[in-house]
Amino acid sequence: MVFYSAEQRPNKSLPRYATERVLSRTTKQIKTELTMKKQIQFLILTGWLLPVGVALLYFARWIREIVAPTLKGGNFDQLYDMHQVRYLDTTLACTVVAGRP
Numbered sequence: 855m856v857f858y859s860a861e862q863r864p865n866k867s868l869p870r871y872a873t874e875r876v877l878s879r880t881t882k883q884i885k886t887e888l889t890m891k892k893q894i895q896f897l898i899l900t901g902w903l904l905p906v907g908v909a910l911l912y913f914a915r916w917i918r919e920i921v922a923p924t925l926k927g928g929n930f931d932q933l934y935d936m937h938q939v940r941y942l943d944t945t946l947a948c949t950v951v952a953g954r955p
Contacts (some may be wrong), residue, residue, distance in 0.1 A: 902952040909948035916941035 919937055924930045 905948040905952035909945045909952065911944045912941050912948070915939075916945070 894908055920930065920933045922942065
């Protein structure tokens, strides 16, 4: 920060403390903007984790509740109708949401 004497100051109509107040407000605004940018960057970098987690949960439930009983001799269509949850559709939707930049 550069301080000027009264003769050197570019804007002589403002007293020195007013110029400092404007500069300090600007510094606070810059800090706020940088904080917001960091928060947005953090969200962009980690925002895909939640949809991927949900996709993994639904895929695991599909394997546990439909695939495993089918391999043990259950009827796939009957098991799918019994649960009434579209596991693979939900998994695909979450994966697509996670993959969007």
